[in-house]
Amino acid sequence: MEDWVYYSLSISLCLTLSLVFSSRCKAKAAGSSFLPPGPTSLTAFGPLLLLAWTSVNIESVVRVARSWYGPVFTLYLLPSFPVVFVADRAVAHRVLVQRGAAFADRPPANFATRIFSSDQHNITSAAYGPLWRALRQNLTGRALHPSSIPRYAAARRRAASGLVDGIARQMRSQGGVVVIEGLLHDAVFHVLACMCFGQGLNAAAIAAVTSLQREFLKVVVGFQVFGSNPKVTKLLFWRRYRTMLSMRRRQEEVFIPLIRACRARCNTSGKSFEMDCYVDSLIGLRIPEQDGSSRHLTDGEIVALCTELLSGDDSTVNVLQWAMANLVTRPEIQAKLRDEIHNFADGQVVEEHLPQMPYLRAVVLESLRRHPPSRFILPHAAAGENGAVLDGFTVPKEVAVNFTLGDMAMDRKVWPDPTRFRPERFLAGGEGEDLDLTGSKEIKMIPFGAGRRMCPGIDISLLHVNLLVATMVRAFQWSEVPGEPVDFTDTLELTMVMKHPLRAKVVPCHATS
Template identity: 65%
Template sequence: MEDWVYYSLSMTICIALSFLLSSIRPATGKPAAKPSLPPGPTALSLLLGPLLLLAWTTFNIEPIIRLARSWYGPVFTIYLLPSFPVIFVADGATARRVLVQCGAAFADRPPVNLATRIFNGDQRSITTGTYGPLWRVLRRNLSGKALHPSSLRRYAAARRAAVSGLTAGITQQMHNEAGGGRAVVVIQGLLHHAIFHVFARMCFGEGHGDGVVASITALQREFLSAVVGFQVLGVCPPLTKLVFRHRWKKMLSLRRRQEEVFIPLIRARQARRDASGDNFAVDCYVDSLLGLRIPEDGGRNLTESEMVSLCSEFLSGGPDSTVTALQWTMANLVAQPEIQAKLRAEIRHVVGAEARIQDEHLPRMPYLRAVVLEGLRRHPPSRFTLPRAATEGGGALLDGFSVPRHALVNFMLGGMAMDEAVWRDPKQFRPERFLPGGEGEDVDLTGSKEIKMMPFGAGRRICPGIDVSLLHLEFFVANLVKDFEWREVPGEPVEFGERLELTTVMRRPLRALVIPCC
């Protein structure tokens, strides 16, 4: 009953918002004498804002945001609450100025709601923490140890084991189908297990059996599918905790179960650290967290609860976005067999028909990189970045507009990826646009056209995990295409409908006719 009310309200709100926004016209008049907020539909903010906030937790509101962008320009304001402005940036050039050239001025995070505080230790994580000593220590640790390019070789065995398990899972589905060497395979669950196998190793180290990895995978998948719906609890918590009490209980239960699963693994790494003494070497993310000191609290260690939050963060964004991007990319390769064939030819030219793919093979496959980048452009796992906020108490300026302290600054990745002024035929999946000198070239991978690469162009300065993400995507796509031919199921074309979880996933998981390659 509770979910029926929730989804019915959200669907009604989205329809109502489309109608209301279509009736609003931008206000005209003389420009303000001093910097003001970017323009937006302020007249109905008292009504529209809270409804938009509720709708955002369930449905894709990007069409509504695109409508506002067409009226107010690439930078505009929508109030989610009467005193809570959200500034949207829908232009790649503006996003680059904010995130790269003016990154320090917009390096903070806005205050978070109830659900986010519970899972992120009251803003004591990298994705939600306020800009300051703690945030800098946490981010430096993540980018300098767990995700540094020099540490990627440490997890090569985990990647190979995950690919072997993925291949075995596909083969098992084919045998179960008994399709005479070909069968319809649903790959989503297999991808989740394979990617979480790698990230569990990166987070908690080696020596964990399939049962532990399965527990982590099931727990985090449940969390990822539910976390967006928990955001409604942040709208007037005294009321929403009563109206959505089952959701509130589920949220507390998930957090408790995270502690029950993660804390024994953290303690096992602590015991290893104590036993190693001076010979201790960081081998996983938890190892690095055990050695951290919190500068703002007298140099103390992280608590177990704080490490649970950081491990949950590590096991949320990375695996989920990777699985989402993999499935979207494979869906396009199924729908366009000529691209798949071209990619397979490149892989075999570099690797050979019999040899296994190694990390060192990947830099020699430019078309593979182009396929992965085009998959990220065409289907970014998230339509919006994590919100930013001004670091200075008096706010900051953005293209002549004023951004008050703690106001959300959101970047429309989906809109930038489909900008016809930047990308030729943006709805078309065309990897050649990422090949230097290719026909109809859009982007030079040397970085000279970094402005067009948003949201991927700022690379390591914005996302410390970009090397890991690209490595995983290329490694898994290459192995899937090398070992199997992926075709559409007869009479069942690939469905590219979307559904919102923590990332924007395929509404219907990919089903493909799979044939082993000789």
């Protein structure tokens, strides 16, 4: 109800002030004339576009705009709030990869982002510069370095085993029908919590972290309303504002004792200390200050970085659920995948065998192509004070630049019959055989982004998805619940999720052999 109050008030206000703003918009036009083409003013309709954005209908608006203005265009969500959209693979490659440094910044952070990132002290929101480099290099060079991945193999085995046990329990108690979304979250969170806080994390602590983070992921998208005029929206959405502050306090209450336990272990071990988790690396990290000095991270800043790492659960779980939904509705693909897995996995799936399973890789990649975690990459912005040139247009520093990765992955010039789920695309002879998922050579699909701001967790996320898909297909035969066809409708939460979580009929594989 409060959403519609907000949008109604916003629309009324903008309609009333449209004449007042019109002269201002014309005056601004001279200063923004080098932006890509687009409607010159959407003063009265900006709130409708904001509403469309929250309901995923922004894609329709973007497609219409592209048909009118070409692959690079500007939309005004408010009179002084232009947003640039790039809807072309070649242009995206030039901007993100070939001229990656020029657009490696982020637009100004909104109010909610500043709270949960401890004033932009995480990798996602930090401005392009020394702080961002220090934080990203620490993550990729320590916790996510290839040499560190085997350290968490035991946690992954426990997660996979726990997932199978959970599915089996649901199957027995619900007449063979399972809803796997919650079980997937539990499995992935278990691994990420151990990566974040250490292998010694007990079951109660993992449960507390998991419960809090799942609640955070459910409500965080609602805090986007504070991105527009927080002084007003805090009054209109005062309950949501209190929820946001309460969530941040609870994160600190749960995470800071775990952080301090890691710090105590580090201090006790002295020179013999060996890094066991992400927090260990953050405790020793020194970040640069503007005056040239450096300092250690505060507990609050470490909380923000832990939240960021744990939030990777959401996209991983959604890829898993979409992959299983497609396997449920395509038994011939499921059978082919199971045959490949059985060639290696007489007992449990062993992650060392995963690179030798090309069809598994193809199923996962096709799931990412058809159901990317988001329709758009996180917004970029020009890094230079004077802006940057984008395909011949000048984009000012603080203007957000969005890339339509969802449409790029459905480009018929690259992907014939793009709406069809066909893993064979990624096998020898297929159009995706030589796919570079990072987009370094060419952008065909970039579910993890591309360039300097590409998701640093790409490898660990793919490992988790491949391992858990193989585990579930190895252990159970999956089919639709009689009379309940799988609903592939998606909706926007933190990422693009199944509007109705997957319900499936499962039978243990040994019962069908």
